[in-house]
Amino acid sequence: MGHVLKPPPPDQSRRLQQFFAEAGYTEEGFVAALRTVEPPLPHLRSLPRLLDLTREPTVFNTLARWFLAGLPVDAGRARESTPDWFRRTCLESGLLFSDGEALVPTSLLVPSGKFLVAADLYQRLLSATDFDHVLTINPAARLLLDFTIRRPSWSTLDLCAGCGIQALAAAAHSQVVVATDLNPRATAFAAFNARLNGCENLDFLTGDGFAPVEGRAFDLIVCNPPFILAPTKRYLYRDNDMDLDGFCRALVRQAPRHLNEGGYFQMIFEWAQVQGQAWQERVAEWFEGTGCDVWLLKNYTQEPGWYAQIRLRETPFRSQEADAAGYDEWMTYYRGRRVEAMHGGLVAMRRRSGPNWLRIEELPESLHPPFGQSILRGFEARDFLEAHPSDEGLLACRLKVAGEVRLDQEYRWSEGHWRTVAIRLRLAEGLPRAMGLDGDVAQFLARFDGTRTVREVIRTLASEVAVDPARVQAESLAVVRHMVERGILLL
Numbered sequence: 150m151g152h153v154l155k156p157p158p159p160d161q162s163r164r165l166q167q168f169f170a171e172a173g174y175t176e177e178g179f180v181a182a183l184r185t186v187e188p189p190l191p192h193l194r195s196l197p198r199l200l201d202l203t204r205e206p207t208v209f210n211t212l213a214r215w216f217l218a219g220l221p222v223d224a225g226r227a228r229e230s231t232p233d234w235f236r237r238t239c240l241e242s243g244l245l246f247s248d249g250e251a252l253v254p255t256s257l258l259v260p261s262g263k264f265l266v267a268a269d270l271y272q273r274l275l276s277a278t279d280f281d282h283v284l285t286i287n288p289a290a291r292l293l294l295d296f297t298i299r300r301p302s303w304s305t306l307d308l309c310a311g312c313g314i315q316a317l318a319a320a321a322h323s324q325v326v327v328a329t330d331l332n333p334r335a336t337a338f339a340a341f342n343a344r345l346n347g348c349e350n351l352d353f354l355t356g357d358g359f360a361p362v363e364g365r366a367f368d369l370i371v372c373n374p375p376f377i378l379a380p381t382k383r384y385l386y387r388d389n390d391m392d393l394d395g396f397c398r399a400l401v402r403q404a405p406r407h408l409n410e411g412g413y414f415q416m417i418f419e420w421a422q423v424q425g426q427a428w429q430e431r432v433a434e435w436f437e438g439t440g441c442d443v444w445l446l447k448n449y450t451q452e453p454g455w456y457a458q459i460r461l462r463e464t465p466f467r468s469q470e471a472d473a474a475g476y477d478e479w480m481t482y483y484r485g486r487r488v489e490a491m492h493g494g495l496v497a498m499r500r501r502s503g504p505n506w507l508r509i510e511e512l513p514e515s516l517h518p519p520f521g522q523s524i525l526r527g528f529e530a531r532d533f534l535e536a537h538p539s540d541e542g543l544l545a546c547r548l549k550v551a552g553e554v555r556l557d558q559e560y561r562w563s564e565g566h567w568r569t570v571a572i573r574l575r576l577a578e579g580l581p582r583a584m585g586l587d588g589d590v591a592q593f594l595a596r597f598d599g600t601r602t603v604r605e606v607i608r609t610l611a612s613e614v615a616v617d618p619a620r621v622q623a624e625s626l627a628v629v630r631h632m633v634e635r636g637i638l639l640l
C-alpha cells in the first residue's frame with residue numbers, strides 16, 4: 150500500500166490546523182496570494198508562476214511549496230520559515246520526510262472550507278504504481294459539495310469517498326457518516342483526514358460500490374464516482390470497469406435500496422448520448438421504477454473528440470506517440486458505440502412511496518454556491534403542489550414572495566424616453582434561474598405578502614380588469630403553480 154500517514158494526536162492536530170490558518174493557508178488565503186486553489190497539475194503549466202510567487206521564505210510560501218506544489222524545501226529555508234514543533238509533527242505523522250538536505254512532502258494538503266485535506270502528490274501520477282492514486286479536491290468535488298443538501302441526517306454515506314472531503318463536510322450535519330472506497334489507500338487518506346480535522350463521527354470501509362454497506366440504509370448518500378467515459382482502466386479514481394456510463398447507471402439503480410424513506414442520493418456524473426436517441430430519453434430510463442423523485446441538472450455537453458482531448462490532457466504527458474495512440478483508442482471506442490456527445494451534471498434522487506416525478510433541466514450558468522438549500526426547496530415545492538392538487542386547496546393558501554427574489558428591469562432609450570424592453574425575475578441565491586415576464590404578472594406577484602390568501606389576491610386582480618373572473622382565476626392559478634415550482638412563491 151506504500152506510504153501511510155499517521156494522524157497526530159488530537160491536540161497536535163488542532164495546533165497544526167491553527168498554524169496553517171494563521172499562515173493564511175486557507176481557501177481565501179490561496180485566492181489572495183495565488184489567485185487559485187488548484188494544485189499546479191502538469192497540464193495546467195502553472196508551476197513556474199507558483200514558484201515565482203512563493204520565492205520569499207515566508208511561512209505561507211514554504212507551506213505552499215510543500216503541500217500545494219509537492220516540492221522539497223531545503224532544510225535551511227524550512228528552519229527559517231517554520232517552527233521546530235511544526236516540522237517535528239509533520240515528520241512524525243509522515244507528511245514530510247528528510248532526505249538529508251531537504252524536507253520532502255509525501256502528500257498534498259489542500260484547504261477546503263474549514264478542512265485541511267491530504268491526498269496524493271500529483272507527481273505520483275508519473276510513477277509506474279499510480280493505478281491507486283488518491284485524487285485531491287478538484288472542481289467536480291467542489292460542485293458536489295455545493296450541491297449537497299445540508300439538513301440534519303441520522304446516517305450519511307459518502308460512496309467512492311477518495312480523500313474523504315464529502316464525508317468531512319457531511320460530518321457537521323450527520324449523526325454518523327460512513328465513507329467507502331474500493332481503494333484502501335483512499336480509505337487510509339480519508340481516515341487520516343478525519344483525525345487531522347477532528348471529525349469523530351466517521352467510519353471507513355473498503356470495498357466495491359455498495360457492497361461494504363449491504364443491508365444498511367441512509368438519510369443521505371453523496372457520491373463523486375469514477376464517472377469518466379473511458380475505454381481505459383488506467384486509474385481507479387477516474388475509470389471503472391463498466392461500459393460507457395454503466396457504472397453510474399448501476400449506482401442509480403442500487404441507491405434506492407440504501408435510502409431511508411425521504412432520503413436523498415446526490416451524485417455528480419457523466420452520461421453518453423448515442424446516435425438515434427435523445428439524451429433525455431436515454432438517461433430517463435435509468436430512473437424508471439427506482440421509487441424515487443428525480444431532479445437531474447445538466448451542466449455541460451461535449452462532442453467526443455473534444456471530450457477525449459480534455460480528459461487525456463488531464464493525465465501526464467508521456468510522448469506525442471502515446472497521445473496519438475490514446476486519442477485513437479478513445480475515439481475508436483466512442484465510434485464503436487455510436488456516441489454522439491457526452492453530458493455532465495448532477496442528480497438528486499429522493500426515495501418516496503407513491504407516484505414519482507422526473508425533472509430534467511439545465512444547471513444555470515452562474516451559480517451562487519452553496520445551492521443545496523435550493524435543491525431541497527425544489528423538492529419541497531413539488532411536495533406542496535402535490536399536497537394541493539385542487540384549485541380550492543391552493544386558493545386557500547397564504548403565499549409570499551421568497552426573500553431572495555429580485556426583479557430586474559431593462560430599458561431602451563427611444564425618442565427621449567426610457568422604455569421597458571424586458572422584466573426578469575431571478576433568485577439572488579442558490580440556483581439563480583432568471584425568467585422573463587410581463588409587467589402585469591410582476592405586479593400580481595408583488596401582492597403575495599403571506600397575509601392574504603391566493604383567493605383574495607386573485608379576487609383583487611379580477612376586480613381591476615375587464616376580463617371574465619373565471620378566466621382570471623384559471624390563468625392566475627397557472628402562474629401561481631409555476632412560481633411555486635420555481636421557488637419564487639413560498640408558503
Ligand SMILES: C[S@@+](CC[C@H](N)C(=O)[O-])C[C@H]1O[C@@H](n2cnc3c(N)ncnc32)[C@H](O)[C@@H]1O
Nearest residue numbers: 290309310311330331332357358373375385386
Ligand atoms: C473521483 S474520485 C472521488 C473522490 C472524492 N469523493 C471527492 O469528491 O473528491 C472517485 C473515487 O471512487 C473510487 N472508486 C473507484 N471504483 C470504485 C468502486 N467500484 N467502488 C467504490 N469506490 C470506487 C476511487 O478509488 C476514487 O477514490
